[in-house]
Amino acid sequence: MLKRVLPLMSLITLSWFLIIGLSFLFFVVIVPAFPAIHNSGVFTVVAILKIGLTFGLVLVWVGVMVYARRIYVRSRRIIPSPT
Amino acid sequence: MYLLPGQQDAFPLFLIFLSSLAFVFLLLPPFMKYLVRRNRVVDDVHKQGGVKVPSPAGPLLVLALVIGEGFSYAFYPSVLPLVIVAVVLIASAVGLADDIFVLGGRIKPLLLLLSAIPLVAAGAAIQGVFDPRLYFPLFTLSGAHFTIYSILVLAALPIVSNAFNMVDSFNGEVSGFTILVSLALILGMILRASDQSDYSVGRLSLALPLAGASLGFYFYNRYPSRVFDGDSGSLALGAMYAALAVIGGVELAAVVAIIPAILNSFYILSSVRGLVERRMMGARPTKMGEDGLLYARREPTAPTTLVRMILLDGPLSEKGVVHIILILTAYACFLSAVTSALTWLL
Numbered sequence: 001m002l003k004r005v006l007p008l009m010s011l012i013t014l015s016w017f018l019i020i021g022l023s024f025l026f027f028v029v030i031v032p033a034f035p036a037i038h039n040s041g042v043f044t045v046v047a048i049l050k051i052g053l054t055f056g057l058v059l060v061w062v063g064v065m066v067y068a069r070r071i072y073v074r075s076r077r078i079i080p081s082p083t
Numbered sequence: 084m085y086l087l088p089g090q091q092d093a094f095p096l097f098l099i100f101l102s103s104l105a106f107v108f109l110l111l112p113p114f115m116k117y118l119v120r121r122n123r124v125v126d127d128v129h130k131q132g133g134v135k136v137p138s139p140a141g142p143l144l145v146l147a148l149v150i151g152e153g154f155s156y157a158f159y160p161s162v163l164p165l166v167i168v169a170v171v172l173i174a175s176a177v178g179l180a181d182d183i184f185v186l187g188g189r190i191k192p193l194l195l196l197l198s199a200i201p202l203v204a205a206g207a208a209i210q211g212v213f214d215p216r217l218y219f220p221l222f223t224l225s226g227a228h229f230t231i232y233s234i235l236v237l238a239a240l241p242i243v244s245n246a247f248n249m250v251d252s253f254n255g256e257v258s259g260f261t262i263l264v265s266l267a268l269i270l271g272m273i274l275r276a277s278d279q280s281d282y283s284v285g286r287l288s289l290a291l292p293l294a295g296a297s298l299g300f301y302f303y304n305r306y307p308s309r310v311f312d313g314d315s316g317s318l319a320l321g322a323m324y325a326a327l328a329v330i331g332g333v334e335l336a337a338v339v340a341i342i343p344a345i346l347n348s349f350y351i352l353s354s355v356r357g358l359v360e361r362r363m364m365g366a367r368p369t370k371m372g373e374d375g376l377l378y379a380r381r382e383p384t385a386p387t388t389l390v391r392m393i394l395l396d397g398p399l400s401e402k403g404v405v406h407i408i409l410i411l412t413a414y415a416c417f418l419s420a421v422t423s424a425l426t427w428l429l
Contacts, residue, residue: 004396008389009414012342016418019338023219031226052169062349069350069387076395 007075011068018064024056030054092284095158103151103292107144107299114143115303115310125311129253131375139182139313140303144296145175148323151292159285162209167289167326169201174322175245178315195241198322201363202240202329203233208217209387214332217276220425239334248314249351250408252390253401255305257312259409260344261297261320265290267340267416268324271333271423278404278427292329293320306402333423340419343411347389354387368425369394376400 036064041047118124118137127134148171152164175283177194179187186194206212206229215232251257272287297320303309312320328337338345366384368391369377379391393399393407 001407004393005410008411010394010409011346012411012415012418014424015342015346016339016415019335019342020220023217023335024222027219028222038408062353065346065349066353069392072392073387073395 006074011065014068015065018061022061025063026054026057030057051072090405092107095154096284096288096356099151099154099158099288100291100295102154103147103295104250104299106147106150106188107296108302110147111140111143111300111303113311124231125223127254127308127311129371129377130307131371134307136308136311138311139179139315140389141175141182141301141313141317143177143317144300145171145319147296147299147301148292148319152289153294154304155285155288155292159283159288161285162205163212163286163289163330166201166205166212166330167323170198170240171319171323173198173201174240175315175319178248178313178318181314181318192241192245194317195244195322196237198244199237199240202326206233206236213329215332218332218426219335221429227234236329238393239329240322243325243328243341244318244321246341246348247324248317249346249348249388251312251314251317252388253306253405253408254308255301256405257317257320257406258297258301258304259405260412261324262294262301263409263416264324264337264340264419265294265297267419267423268327268331268333268337269294269429270420271336272331275331275333278377286331288328293323293327294304306405322427334428336419336423339422342414342415342418343389343408350387350389350392353381372398374398 030050030053034046091221112183117136118140123139124135127136147166152168152171154166160313174195177186177191177198180194202212206215213232213236214227217230217232229338247257247261250260269287269290272290276284276287289312300312300316305348308404324337324341328334331337366380366382366386368380368386368388370380372378377390377394379385379394380397385391389408389411390404399407
């Protein structure tokens with residue numbers, strides 16, 4: 001039971017850390033570092049940079065979770081059914 | 084307005100919880116007979132011998148949620164129970180259409196956007212329906228941006244509804260999952276109420292019908308299932324959960340509690356590369372052996388679901404699979420509780 005559950009719990013914990021950590025980066029680093037978009041305008045360099053960095057954080061979560069799944073799947077051989 | 088539920092709230096809150104629980108528990112057996120008489124039965128694909136199960140029980144579940152919200156309105160009058168009812172009815176109507184006609188993988192999320200409209204509209208028209216800020220543990224809260232927050236709400240309802248829909252594959256999976264995550268949601272609301280003086284106990288009462296109805300449903304939906312909820316049930320449960328997270332102001336804790344469902348949906352979408360209705364997928368993620376156990380499919384085209392990942396370690400019974408999923412959900416709920424505690428107690 002633990003052999004099955006612990007690795008998946010690790011995936012959930014990793015996802016949780018990333019959600020908290022990336023939110024921290026967004027609200028504590030990115031948001032204060034740039035002027036508000038409704039003040040600077042949407043099509044300015046700072047606005048595009050801010051939006052780009054935000055999408056970058058989302059891509060970090062996606063990339064890490066995909067990589068984690070790959071490691072999980074590769075570390076296991078699929079047990080064929082007897083049929 | 085007052086803080087944590089006091090003695091005077093014990094009876095109303097218990098009655099709100101009990102109304103949904105008792106409604107489902109007492110009326111589901113005759114409703115199951117009605118479904119069988121109308122030939123509304125589906126195959127339980129994870130059983131040997133062509134077992135048929137009545138479905139969908141979603142309309143009865145939705146009625147139980149509406150009755151629970153009705154009690155909430157009676158004891159704590161506000162527009163909030165009406166907003167929740169509107170969200171649930173729209174999501175359930177989309178699910179019912181999917182139960183009957185099988186909507187496409189792209190149409191369903193688009194239609195589910197409609198379920199977010201009552202919530203956003205109420206938030207725009209009435210002050211205090213939701214707080215357009217996100218609270219985070221340890222560091223800060225975001226600024227108040229109604230437009231950005233509303234866009235997030237519009238996106239969240241279809242995503243969460245579909246995530247609930249995708250964990251509705253095995254006996255007792257979605258009902259057990261909903262019981263656990265609704266308890267995490269309620270805990271988050273209690274901790275928030277302990278921190279903020281303007282947080283009404285009426286908001287907490289909104290979440291009790293979700294826990295009550297899913298507990299009542301679990302008695303009949305657990306292994307071996309005597310009834311399935313159908314998409315009309317799972318989408319309504321998901322939409323209500325998302326709406327409660329927004330109205331309750333416990334969005335982050337709510338997201339953390341459903342991480343297993345989010346990972347399940349994310350891995351399915353990334354492996355099939357797009358929005359595909361689960362009944363229209365080319366290959367199924369699992370198959371049943373002659374020994375009655377579930378096996379992970381070997382085909383590379385099979386979608387990577389959470390269950391397939393669990394079965395990579397070897398075959399399991401359906402009951403065993405659901406047991407592990409509920410353990411993982413309980414763990415995510417524990418992390419949700421930690422998140423709530425870090426947000427509201429520190």
